[in-house]
Amino acid sequence: xxxxxxxxxxxxxxxxxxxxxxxxxxxxxxxxxxxxxxxxxxxxxxxxxxxxxxxxxxxxxxxxxxxxxxxxxxxxxxxxxxxxxxxxxxxxxxxxxxxxxxxxxxxxxxxxxxxxxxxxxxxxxxxxxxxxxxxxxxxxxxxxxxxxxxxxxxxxxxxxxxxxxxxxxxxxxxxxxxxxxxxxxxxxxxxxxxxxxxxxxxxxxxx
Amino acid sequence: xxxxxxxxxxxxxxxxxxxxxxxxxxxxxxxxxxxxxxxxxxxxxxxxxxxxxxxxxxxxxxxxxxxxxxxxxxxxxxxxxxxxxxxxxxxxxxxxxxxxxxxxxxxxxxxxxxxxxxxxxxxxxxxxxxxxxxxxxxxxxxxxxxxxxxxxxxxxxxxxxxxxxxxxxxxxxxxxxxxxxxxxxxxxxxxxxxxxxxxxxxxxxxxxxxxxxxxxxxxxxxxxxxxxxxxxxxxxxxxxxxxxxxxxxxxxxxxxxxxxxxxxxxxxxxxxxxxxxxxxxxxxxxxxxxxxxxxxxxxxxxxxxxxxxxxxxx
Numbered sequence: 001x002x003x004x005x006x007x008x009x010x011x012x013x014x015x016x017x018x019x020x021x022x023x024x025x026x027x028x029x030x031x032x033x034x035x036x037x038x039x040x041x042x043x044x045x046x047x048x049x050x051x052x053x054x055x056x057x058x059x060x061x062x063x064x065x066x067x068x069x070x071x072x073x074x075x076x077x078x079x080x081x082x083x084x085x086x087x088x089x090x091x092x093x094x095x096x097x098x099x100x101x102x103x104x105x106x107x108x109x110x111x112x113x114x115x116x117x118x119x120x121x122x123x124x125x126x127x128x129x130x131x132x133x134x135x136x137x138x139x140x141x142x143x144x145x146x147x148x149x150x151x152x153x154x155x156x157x158x159x160x161x162x163x164x165x166x167x168x169x170x171x172x173x174x175x176x177x178x179x180x181x182x183x184x185x186x187x188x189x190x191x192x193x194x195x196x197x198x199x200x201x202x203x204x205x206x207x
Numbered sequence: 208x209x210x211x212x213x214x215x216x217x218x219x220x221x222x223x224x225x226x227x228x229x230x231x232x233x234x235x236x237x238x239x240x241x242x243x244x245x246x247x248x249x250x251x252x253x254x255x256x257x258x259x260x261x262x263x264x265x266x267x268x269x270x271x272x273x274x275x276x277x278x279x280x281x282x283x284x285x286x287x288x289x290x291x292x293x294x295x296x297x298x299x300x301x302x303x304x305x306x307x308x309x310x311x312x313x314x315x316x317x318x319x320x321x322x323x324x325x326x327x328x329x330x331x332x333x334x335x336x337x338x339x340x341x342x343x344x345x346x347x348x349x350x351x352x353x354x355x356x357x358x359x360x361x362x363x364x365x366x367x368x369x370x371x372x373x374x375x376x377x378x379x380x381x382x383x384x385x386x387x388x389x390x391x392x393x394x395x396x397x398x399x400x401x402x403x404x405x406x407x408x409x410x411x412x413x414x415x416x417x418x419x420x421x422x423x424x425x426x427x428x429x430x431x432x433x434x435x436x437x438x439x440x441x442x443x444x445x446x447x448x449x450x451x452x453x454x455x456x457x458x459x460x461x462x463x464x465x466x467x468x469x470x471x472x473x474x475x476x477x478x479x480x481x482x483x484x485x486x487x488x489x490x491x492x493x494x495x496x497x498x499x500x501x502x503x504x505x506x507x508x509x510x511x512x513x514x515x516x517x518x519x520x521x
Contacts, residue, residue: 058325
């Protein structure tokens with residue numbers, strides 16, 4: 001298995017190692033937070049799809065996903081912070097499609113020695129997906145790229161995500177930085193369920 | 208602390224935005240070499256569909272689909288297919304559409320690639336779901352049926368032309384396709400053909416560094432008469448045979464191709480006759496010299512084992 005799949009899998013499991021670490025300090029004014037994350041997301045086993053090409057004309061090294069989370073703590077029990085969150089994201093899957101996603105979910109957050117934060121969450125929702133595979137039309141004898149004419153469609157998806165963070169600014173409005181990983185299963189309208197994995201970084205601001 | 212964080216965030220955003228730019232195949236029309244195409248049949252004699260020159264970048268494999276109108280306002284009966292492709296073609300197939308008015312059908316005149324330029328397969332691709340009218344595996348191909356034999360194409364049909372090129376050179380080449388269809392009046396038609404196929408997709412697994420023979424058979428559930436056969440395999444297939452199953456001539460070899468690039472289009476006179484319960488078996492010999500397992504697939508690095516046959520419509 002490729003090393004990046006291992007890294008991504010380990011990242012996803014990291015919050016499990018934090019279970020049992022009691023948080024001594026409950027959040028004070030922390031009720032809400034917003035988080036902006038930037039991720040690279042790709043089909044899991046995407047490399048396996050590169051079969052039979054004599055070559056690749058344009059490599060896609062990064063497939064960026066921009067994620068905005070709003071998170072609210074709903075309960076603190078035994079040092080575990082339970083939260084609900086809503087998420088809006090935009091995924092630019094180069095040469096293939098674009099997603100605008102809206103998901104709702106919840107999860108658990110653990111605090112270790114006040115500054116180390118680990119969380120895991122499950123999110124359900126859907127994506128408005130527009131196919132963007134490059135197509136061509138003839139103009140003055142030359143084939144020029146055109147917008148894909150397949151109408152956008154709505155595709156359900158489920159995401160499992162974990163974040164590992166560090167509190168860099170400890171105040172009433174704390175600032176945390178995170179690395180995060182997620183696994184998403186999206187039901188592609190043409191092909192069926194497709195698994196995606198993402199890794200990235202994020203900044204969270206407590207309100 | 209806050210300032211470096213914002214700077215860092217902006218840097219990452221810029222990097223991502225910059226890296227997320229897409230490219231497309233670009234070329235200069237003047238770079239397209241001269242090529243003498245096929246003249247269109249005269250009015251009343253036939254129809255032509257044409258894919259103008261399109262680029263195949265260096266060291267790349269390009270398979271595309273494009274839906275084009277034939278221009279026939281009435282049913283036509285095609286007795287002769289005349290095809291010319293620029294060099295480098297792997298195949299050309301002309302598909303029809305089951306329902307010309309299906310909103311899911313692709314837009315007319317839009318070139319759709321089967322593979323994405325980043326090397327991935329294109330899951331978004333849809334293709335003609337109707338009858339197959341013509342399958343060609345050489346740059347120059349002429350298929351003329353004996354007098355009275357034809358394929359019927361319904362009025363106001365469009366074709367989904369599937370052209371597959373690969374370019375193993377260091378410079379961009381260009382593909383181009385001409386497909387002429389010459390027709391006969393309905394009154395002269397004595398026999399109608401329809402192309403069908405069987406393939407060994409479910410059986411085709413070629414272990415690395417091994418020679419493998421794949422057998423696949425299908426039985427007919429009704430009396431069937433076959434006029435023509437042609438095979439399709441890729442470069443790791445070196446022998447394609449077809450045998451009769453059942454009946455007095457059980458085991459008889461009906462067809463053989465010893466070259467994946469130039470398989471014979473064998474016409475049977477008289478037609479092969481199969482009773483219900485009899486069938487055909489394909490036996491395809493492959494040699495996988497690579498270190499990876501090869502299975503059924505659409506690219507030249509995958510394999511295939513398809514038998515196309517023209518059945519007489521009763």
